[in-house]
Structures are given as C-alpha cells and as structure tokens.
Amino acid sequence: MDESDFYGRLVLVRHSQIPALPDGAMTIPAIKDGICQRCATKINTTWRTPTSTYCWACANLGRLSDDQFLATIPEPNVFETDAMPCQWQGELTPAQRRVADEQVQALKAGRSHLTYAVTGAGKTEMLFPMLTAALQAGKRIALVSPRVDVIVELAPRLREAFKTDFVVLYGDSPETYRYTQLVLASTHQLLRFRAAFDVIVVDEVDAFPYAENVQLEGAVQRATKPQGCHFYLTATPSARLLRDVSKQRLRISLLPRRYHGQPLPNFTIIKIGNWRKKLSWRIQRILREYVISKQ
Ligand SMILES: [Zn+2]
Structure with missing residues (x-):
C-alpha cells in the first residue's frame, strides 16, 4: 500500500x-x-x-x-493546490450570493454553518465560492450525503465545475480509494477516516439514514480535524439543528426563494365553519378581490 x-x-x-x-x-x-x-x-x-x-x-x-x-498516519495535507480551482461559468443570484458570502465568512472564522434553503434554491452552486476558498487554502474537504443518489448526481456536476481531482466513495462505487484533497462520499464512508478533513459538507443532513443516527453523526465528528468545521445543507432542518443555531453553536443562512427568485407561496389557515350554510365574509372578500384582480 x-x-x-x-x-x-x-x-x-x-x-x-x-x-x-x-x-x-x-x-x-x-x-x-x-x-x-x-x-x-x-x-x-x-x-x-x-x-x-x-x-x-x-x-x-x-x-x-x-x-x-x-x-x-496523521493527515498531512500534502496536495498541490490550484490557484484557480473553480471553472464554473455560471452566475449566482443576489440572494444566492449573500448565502455564498456567509458560507465563506463561516469558513474563514472556522465556524460551522447551516444553510436552510428550499429545494431548487441552487444550493450546490452556492457552495462553489466556499469550496474554492477552502481548496485554495490547502484544506482537505469531504462533501458527503446520507443519500447515495445525491452523491452520484453531484459527481459529474463537480467534475465540470472544478479542476481539482476527487475520488467518489460509496458502497458500490466503481472507484477505489486514492488520496485526494477533495472527497465525495456517502456519509457512511467517513467511518474509514480519522481527523482527516478541515471541512465536511453534509448535504441533505436531515435525510435517512443520517438523521438521529448516532453512528453516522459520530463518523462525521471523528473524520473532522479538531479545528475543522461543518457545513450542513437542508430544506427541512431538524429541531436539533435549529437548537444548535439558537445556542449559537451553528451559524445559519436562510434562502426561502427558488433560483428564479420567486418566493414560496405563503399559506394562511382561516377557520370558516360550515361554509355550505353560510359563507364567511372573509372568504367572500378574498373571492371578490380575486375576481377583481383578474379583470
Ligand atoms: Zn464497528
């Protein structure tokens, strides 16, 4: 070996x-x-x-x-770093840029961070500035997910966006392990690492089987260096993650909009009783406003 x-x-x-x-x-x-x-x-x-x-x-x-x-052997971080590892030509929206900047700030401060973004917000692209800064700083990075399908789908997008070589590890992965600065893996594969990574990104952190799984949470902790930090990405944060935010153990960025800039619809629940007998005046008003707005 x-x-x-x-x-x-x-x-x-x-x-x-x-x-x-x-x-x-x-x-x-x-x-x-x-x-x-x-x-x-x-x-x-x-x-x-x-x-x-x-x-x-x-x-x-x-x-x-x-x-x-x-x-x-203790992780020595001996890889050649590229001055410009990212070759992605796309552009972030102002809202995505704000989240990306907050992730870069968290990286520089060595603080763990939660990105709470709706599905379709473009959270992979938002990560690119932070990943670029971490690669340039010679940090070793793992991008992991409890869902193998997420890893399989991410691999070609990362290959297109970054010049940096990386290995892809999951149960049936055709690749065998080799030492790379960036590692793309299922969360489970982190059990094979010890104090290896300066940065671990956990995508879909609230997905099965990671959520509330002591073995996998421990794997992430032990694979991280003592001074390392975590970036969690989710559309449905658990109560525990939000508690870590309120206790200031985690920084948070919120992105309630999809990439096209449209906010999600807000629902309001109004109790109206038996509407077949008597239609509430509030509903009558909403219907009237709707009809007028469409004229
Ligand atoms: Zn064991």
Whole structure:
C-alpha cells in the first residue's frame, strides 16, 4: 500500500502486517475495551466467530475483529493546490450570493454553518465560492450525503465545475480509494477516516439514514480535524439543528426563494365553519378581490 493511503484513514491490518507499515504509521487495536474503534459501537457478546469477536455494526465496510488493528498516519495535507480551482461559468443570484458570502465568512472564522434553503434554491452552486476558498487554502474537504443518489448526481456536476481531482466513495462505487484533497462520499464512508478533513459538507443532513443516527453523526465528528468545521445543507432542518443555531453553536443562512427568485407561496389557515350554510365574509372578500384582480 502507498503511504498516502494511510493519511487521515483507518486501515484495517493484521498483526503480522504491522512491521511492513510505512514509517510514521500508528496502530490501535480494532476493538478496545469492548468498543469498536472504527464506529464506536459497543460490541455485543453475540457478535462472535469461533475464534474472535467482531463488530457487526460496521461489518459492511469489511469485518473488523478483535485480533486486528487499525493503522493511520496523521493527515498531512500534502496536495498541490490550484490557484484557480473553480471553472464554473455560471452566475449566482443576489440572494444566492449573500448565502455564498456567509458560507465563506463561516469558513474563514472556522465556524460551522447551516444553510436552510428550499429545494431548487441552487444550493450546490452556492457552495462553489466556499469550496474554492477552502481548496485554495490547502484544506482537505469531504462533501458527503446520507443519500447515495445525491452523491452520484453531484459527481459529474463537480467534475465540470472544478479542476481539482476527487475520488467518489460509496458502497458500490466503481472507484477505489486514492488520496485526494477533495472527497465525495456517502456519509457512511467517513467511518474509514480519522481527523482527516478541515471541512465536511453534509448535504441533505436531515435525510435517512443520517438523521438521529448516532453512528453516522459520530463518523462525521471523528473524520473532522479538531479545528475543522461543518457545513450542513437542508430544506427541512431538524429541531436539533435549529437548537444548535439558537445556542449559537451553528451559524445559519436562510434562502426561502427558488433560483428564479420567486418566493414560496405563503399559506394562511382561516377557520370558516360550515361554509355550505353560510359563507364567511372573509372568504367572500378574498373571492371578490380575486375576481377583481383578474379583470
Ligand atoms: Zn464497528
């Protein structure tokens, strides 16, 4: 294996492989004090083979057992940075530009940030200025989503918009891992990383299976460097994310408009009783105004 395969990663090795690891590689037991060191799950006593105990919870990333080790080399951020990584020719609307600027400010302040934007607001394009600034600053970035279809759909758009090379990782991904500054992955794949990223963008943060999933939330935290920050994107923020905003743990940008600049319709609920018997004067007025406005 190449030395760079270990940068900010948790690579599963057997005891006999440890002497052949690259210089600077550190190893920890894969299961320590009954806790899986890859996904932090407490090992159930029934997760056993005749010879060892294993972690069932993250077995779909390759079975990890108590006679194995996890090897890592601290993330060194050694990649060539491009002065102008973004080649996107499009233009942001003033509302999108405001959100993009707020994301760049959050990046510069090292603060985590929530973008609460309606579906169709163009949140991918809004990310481009922040991604560009992070790439130029030599930061390592992961763009992840709990939804694999989002990742598959994002990959060609990012390839078109950025010159920066990136690897695409998800369960059935045809790509094998290689060390890149930018990583596009399903949230689940972050379990293979440790303190690797300066910036993690979580798209569709309130989608299944990420929402309220302790294993995946932990994966995002552990894959982030101690000074790193997160950018959450959603059209339906959970109560918990909004609580983090109110406690000022998260900055927020709101975008209630779609890319064409039209606000979403506002609904007002009026209780009108039995309208077949007697039509409320409020409804009569609304209908009259509607008819007049159409003349
Ligand atoms: Zn595990």
